[in-house]
Amino acid sequence: KAGVTQTPRYLIKTRGQQVTLSCSPISGHRSVSWYQQTPGQGLQFLFEYFSETQRNKGNFPGRFSGRQFSNSRSEMNVSTLELGDSALYLCASSEGVTQYFGPGTRLLVL
């Protein structure tokens, strides 16, 4: 099976803009989770979607949102970008407890 794919791999934005990241899970996986990775805070959970419903949410401001489509593909959106949003955004899919990660999207906010 193909692994988790994320697009785009790299992104440069300026403060105040918004960005949408995409994640395609492993075929058959219905759960998709998003994580933010920064040198200072490490890996932090953003949210989890299961069958198009947000099942869990981390401690991030409302500027961070997501959704899941009927084919399990997921997008996350960050509005009004801040410099501190520069990070590696990782998507993981699972069918059960074990999560499998994509390569990530590297976002740089200038």
Add this chain to the structure above:
Amino acid sequence: AQSVTQPDIHITVSEGASLELRCNYSYGATPYLFWYVQSPGQGLQLLLKYFSGDTLVQGIKGFEAEFKRSQSSFNLRKPSVHWSDAAEYFCAVVTQGGSEKLVFGKGTKLTVNP
């Protein structure tokens, strides 16, 4: 709240030497435990996992980990390190009860000297 501690931020070993990376967790019950590895600029690759049963679990790339309930530990080991093992290693725990949210340690960066 659940937490994971990886006491060693950076470890350096020589190629061919043995390796042990430490991980301690804080959780009321037995959690689901994982080790992931991340090469520079890459995503996380699952090395191994523990759910229940035999406390010594085998993973990919010659890694193993041992769950010790009395010490709330899940240490990762490898008998002989290869230069390609240089990467960052993350221990993680999943909270039980319906939603699978991974809680990660801060990671241990492994450097391998030739």
